Amino acid sequence: DAGVIQSPRHEVTEMGQEVTLRCKPISGHDYLFWYRQTMMRGLELLIYFNNNVPIDDSGMPEDRFSAKMPNASFSTLKIQPSEPRDSAVYFCASETRHREFGSDEQFFGPGTRLTVL
Amino acid sequence: RKEVEQDPGPFNVPEGATVAFNCTYSNSASQSFFWYRQDCRKEPKLLMSVYSSGNEDGRFTAQLNRASQYISLLIRDSKLSDSATYLCVVKGHYGQNFVFGPGTRLSVLP
Numbered sequence: 344d345a346g347v348i349q350s351p352r353h354e355v356t357e358m359g360q361e362v363t364l365r366c367k368p369i370s371g372h373d374y375l376f377w378y379r380q381t382m383m384r385g386l387e388l389l390i391y392f393n394n395n396v397p398i399d400d401s402g403m404p405e406d407r408f409s410a411k412m413p414n415a416s417f418s419t420l421k422i423q424p425s426e427p428r429d430s431a432v433y434f435c436a437s438e439t440r441h442r443e444f445g446s447d448e449q450f451f452g453p454g455t456r457l458t459v460l
Numbered sequence: 461r462k463e464v465e466q467d468p469g470p471f472n473v474p475e476g477a478t479v480a481f482n483c484t485y486s487n488s489a490s491q492s493f494f495w496y497r498q499d500c501r502k503e504p505k506l507l508m509s510v511y512s513s514g515n516e517d518g519r520f521t522a523q524l525n526r527a528s529q530y531i532s533l534l535i536r537d538s539k540l541s542d543s544a545t546y547l548c549v550v551k552g553h554y555g556q557n558f559v560f561g562p563g564t565r566l567s568v569l570p
Binding site: 376386388447452453 | 494
């Protein structure tokens, strides 16, 4: 398995532009998480899905952020409009919690480094 | 108070030294505990789970004290390749999510 795949790896955009981050979880994983990491705030959970359904989006900073998971193999995190304070590394992670073969481990993608000018 | 707190670091130690990291958590209902490692500009990766009886993996030893809500990680005979940020992670009951600590940065010097 290729692990969690994220794209793009780097994104530089100007304030006000729309940004879309993409994630492909590990096949068979039923949980998908979006995190944001900054030096000041560390790793923050933004939203997570279970079986493609958003369960908790309380970490989403504001209405400019939205996330979707149209199927088990794809999720997007969109920022519209983007602002300089959104500059961070955005990680996607996946996990399976199946009692028989779940390992209780979250697997992270390589992250998308976003810079908003 | 943050849910998971760690030594702020950074820790700068010479090769071969023994170094210990501490972590405290506030939710007494927490059930699972982990140490993740994050290299510079990389994603976090599981280093080891932490069990109630304590567990060891080569040069790494993890301890859990539920009564004090305290977790530790001991690294013996540290190597240059151990330089990274170590994240303490706490999880509640089945179905709850991970809570990551802020991390402690370790630099092992030649």
